[in-house]
Amino acid sequence: MLLGCQNSTMSLKAAIMALGLATATVFAQDSSPTEPCARLSAIATDKNTTFFPADLTLACLRSVPLAKAGNLLQLSGLRVFLEFQSDLEYLKDPVVGRIYPGVDLLAGVDKLTSLLEDDSYDNEFDFQMDVFKLFSSAYDGHLAYVPDILDVFVFSRVQSEELRDEVADYFSLISVTTDKNDLPDVYAYSDVAALVNLDQFDYTPSPLTQINGEDVLSWLNSYASQNGRSQDPDANYNALFLNVPTLAYQGVETSHFAVSRFFQGNKTNLAFANNTNRDVMTRAQFLANKTLEGLTDGASFFDRFCTQNLTETVLTQTATLVNETQEVPFDPSSPADNSPPHLAYPNPVIISSDNSVAGYFSETYDYLAILAISSFSTTSETEFEDVVRDFLEMASDDDRTNLVIDLRGNGGGSIFLAYDLFRQLFPRETPYGAGNYRANELHDFTGRLASDNIAQLRAAYPDLAKSGADGVVLNSFNYREPLTVDNKAFTSWQDFFGPRENHGGNFTALNRFNLTDISATTIPISGYAENETTTSQSQPFMGESIVLLHDGTCASTCAIFSEFMSSQMGIWSVVAGGRPQAGPMQGVGGVKGSQVQGMFVLYSIITTIISTAPLTDQLGFIAKFGNNVIESTTQALSRAAAGSSLFIQASLNFRNNIRQGDESETPLQHIYEAADCRFFYTAEMYVDQSAVWDKAYDATWGSMECVGGSTEHPSSVTGGRNITAGPPDVARNFFGGNETMYMGEIFNSTTSRGNNSSPDGGDGDRGDGNNEDSKDENGGNMLSTPWLMALAVTLLTSLLVL
Template sequence: MVQLMNWAGWITAVSLWTGIYAQSSEDILSVSSRSFSTTTRDSLASETSAVSLAAPTGTGQPCGRIAAAVETSSSSYRVAVPAELAYECLTSVPLRPLAALATIDGIVKMVQFQSNLAYLKNPPDGYDNPPVDILGGLADIRNKASDNEYANQYDFEAEIATLLDSARDGHLGFDGITYAGAVRWRRDIILVSLSQDGGPSKIYNLVDFNHTSSPSPVSRIDGEDVDAFLQEEASRVAYHDPDARWNSLFYRLPAQNFGYFGIPRWYPGPTTTISFENGTEQTYTNRAILQEENSWSDVSDGDSFYSIFVDPSSARTVRRQASLRTAPHVPTRLQQVREILDDGDADVPVGYPEPYITGPTEVYINGYFMDHPNIRNLAVLALQTFDTETDADARRFQSLIEQFLAEAKSRGTEKVIIDLQSNGGGRVFLGYDAFRQFFPDIEPFGGGRYRAHESANILGTEFSRLSFSQNGVGYTSPFNYHSYIDSSNEPFTSWTDMYDGHVINNDNFTNILRYNLSDPNLTSSSTYGDGITITGYLDRSDLTTPPFAASDLILLTDGICSSTCALFLEFMTIEAGVKTIVLGGRPQDGPMQPVGGTKGTNVLDADYLTTFSGYLISEFADNATERRAWASILPVPFPIRAYEASVNFLDNIRRGDEGMTPTQFTNETANCRLRYTAEMATDPMALWGLVADVAWGGQGGGIDEARCVAGSYRRESWLEAPPVSSGGSDAEEKNGEARTGAAAANVNANGLDVRWAVAASLVFVAGVSFL
């Protein structure tokens, strides 16, 4: 058994790895240190360069002063400036009205592909968030821009981001470079939410546990009650579940992430003042970590910032282009960025024991076997992501799970914990494969659908004319009916057969779609698929016996589970009946959902949509009139640089749900909720031991209800008592009989990235050149 470092030693190690800086009353940048101070309230911050701003050589403008600091920096670390200075720079960037109006028009075209607009505007009963009219909100922003009501580019971009974030769907967003791409905000304090006595949690400064065995809880932040302040901060996070939003604010060991309080997506103000219950108080200067530092050298003011960072035609900026083999891309809103990096094995989280099964850094999966007083050889599979960079990494991911299960069986393992804490998703077919490795005898439903609208119909009508011999990418795209099969595993006969589906909640949708997992072009092809054959299909169809019964498995989450993670959990719980335990949540009793992130199953990036549309306009239009008509409808490149822009393309629709409500709008609670203690938050082995005790220590070997947070225990699995849809509007079927169907999109997504990305150099064999 590996001895873990104690809390104090671990905090020391964190500070050594992340760097500690001091602030003075002078206008200086962060000063990095590699030593650990035990005499002051230490800061936890990313390593940054030491550069003085006392005598800048720039223009005197805020942006110019930052540029001067970058020029005089000789450090290899990121440059950090006071947050107030960065905010002054960003809010000095002028708004160019024509570009702003065209940006909104472009976002409206992109958002037409958002699968659940009608449900966001008119959510079913039981949904935890208020309605939001995305298209109406964009119209309001356009009107304000037209009336010159925005003082600067930053305020304009911030309002767009805030509107789309209010959808609580991590696949939907538009983050402009001024708002989200030029700097990353930092508070110089990291918080944790812990229960000392099993009661409601309190908030602590993480490093205080290195100074005293009895750290004082935080009582107020910037003069406001700590819980009220943090609830307001959490409301700005894009998770749909309020408990997941709460958890996302704090340090999380599995993700090696300091949380949104320490690393907010929004400007946190110039300082943060923390008051403690023992009467002490500390004020911290907030900072901004510069991104794309090489682009700052010619910045002198807000106008030059716009030219260099915002204008997409600038040669100084880098734009991610859609391509045939786009690497898997998890939207930043879902990424659990690892802020702590060890000089040693980066594939194992800092503070974790050495795993028995582990992958390289690119394949973040680890398997453990541990002794337990009441369980023979307890096993833990830690899956913090389904995201891999390459097809080879995807195959390695598949192989590691296979190795883990084989080793578990050879050891006579009785129980398995599947730890999904802070899992932002990844490749969708890795979620399918992981499920089928545990349950090769169950065919997952995986039903989906997308929104039917004019742009989709134009793309689908035209691309459905293509055959595979003409071009495999176009043939297997999401806008070609050949990519899909119906619920009876039969192909659709035409684009109209697939596309003309249902009117539900006053909006139009395709028929239900499923992935054809027996199609090698979709799965095992390295050209069109993910480069893996999913367990249970093709040459892996001989695996038919589950290695463990559902009752011998437990799923562990902290609510921060999105996209492919949500789909995997859906399969494990709804299809197989595995139970769930969830950690943390708001300082109150009651249940909590194990999935707090998006439950959508495929993201489409704006670059993909504009590339595909551009090809269609240039090559498929019969004449100039048709080209102009299509260009007025289909997505086109934005006139400003987007740091990130995407939509959720596919809803997840549950088997047997006659109302066909997207699972994003259903409320499913875990079987048991536990509060974090200090030991659980810093010692994975202690956490897993407790989870095992709770999961199998109750009556009849089931969950120990007495150890769950009051009001959070649920006896039945979701298979035994399926969650009820949160309502939903009556469906008027567009073509008569409703069709349960199935989607076979050629996807490389976690519900996340798409392998439908198109290469500008692709050429059709049948005489049609691609762009």
């Protein structure tokens, strides 16, 4: 328990309790019916809709007054969290493998601070949008910060005025080739049936040539740079279009052309090759779990949507996670009972209850099996593992000798499912998986405390120690948990932490997970602990009979698995889609870091370590870091988008993934890795996934020619896996479009921010986001309660990587 410091020195606990964990602002009220937020409220009341005029919604957002003092504190807290971003120095000073421009995130925070202090912003929305842009400019799917005000609406393109309120009526695009030797064109997805069966329709679909008067490829590449979060431009280009595996798994449209956080005007004009035009409507879609009714102006909008305290945020997240992480008993169905996850799929021979993994037998090739893994994020890890295990047995019994592992649309999930899948495919191989952390002062201080006081920590939280989950939570804070690259124990905190200087920064020693302990306490992994006997099982497929099928989406856990397969076993990969040009493309286009860390989880771990430390260490923390580190990080978390996605919307890449044998210890995130072959989609592939699998088979073991210049790149498996090869010149071809989302505006702008605000906005009192009257009286105590650490365990063990 934290104890107070006598006289003038305030203890950490007192500082936390004084903070209160809530932010609120009292603004001058104006109930004028001309206020844009009041007009939105009227529409919501009259029409009972969640879709609103786009320009009116933007005017409402830009009428929200600036909370300057609270925002300065928020930036200070974000700076604390960013010190844990594993590749800060590589982002600031890019190596040859990075395609997008580098970004100095800490300098960006300093610039935003200066802009705030100089009164360069006149509304809350424009400031928070620049915060969002700064984080997104890293193009790291693990590094995310979505402010609360940006998560109230998204802007959606819809099919028609009449159906503008239908969630399923998004307007989507596809990129397809109509001849095997042609580069693909962009079409409306609504034309896909006509493209497949021209003789059954009375018109011939025409490709797009311009969007809003700009060349279609230039516009799309700029838009992809603005909306994408992947480190590869081809992956972000693919994300503009409808993705069938993602649609089948999630059940909703997620393409970036259809849905965006950025205002795109009330309509988008599309010009087609046949000299016709079409205007596509944009509507603002209301996402929040609160109501718009009763809003009178921007100030009341802030009070409703931008003042959620941290206690409320955590409780919302806890309620959601209980449902998301529950175990589902495994009861495999017979093939006759299995229905496909989407009309474009054939019937699977086996499928998980959440559609995350399924097995198929090809009807074209009698010896081909397909393991389709849409996500490693599942409602039940054991069911996932059992589906894979049963399918591999089915394939063997049916004499299937070749395997396509379809990873399209897979953005990651539970880390250790990648380890288990690899071991099921190669029972006698040991997955490498070494990585390192960025070594910073706060990590060093708290890691020493945790390592020195591990007995006190476990005594304070006996349920966690009993379950063994504390080993996962404290893996990077207790040197006894991780292993060296040789699978030996570290001898001390200094042996683990170092630091070791590299590329202008400090890093910990390379380390690996203790898979035996994790398999025994967290997620069962084939070949470890109670599953150790699985190493005696026969290998289901020869390495040369397996191919990975990608579309650039593969990230995080998917990237870990792909690295095992390509680096350790030399498995080839084939990739679909990308920009319409010759040349190679990365199959793993998403984040390649090996551990995402929720900012709230990191916050709770650190404060828990400090709260159980001896008083002298608590005082040492205050003396070294001050009280502001708690207050500011609390503010940053309080202003993050809440709900079931908090873990995703306030997070960072905590651990680098390092290739085995790479003496430079360059994070894989900054190494270019071309696939071994590339092909473009056809319209038929959107209505029949078997056509995609057949193409992958033909590209690997048949006579199909790959896209010109896409084979044997030096970074590919077939090209030698040269980590210094770097991307080809065409990888930086943006067809005249922008190559980054901010184009230097955050760093170089000296003009006032937010000058495009609605005339109705920006006139309210500037709030500081820290009104004392609204603070949660009980909030200050939450950091020293056991349920908070338990929540951190739930987050880490169920969603260790997304």
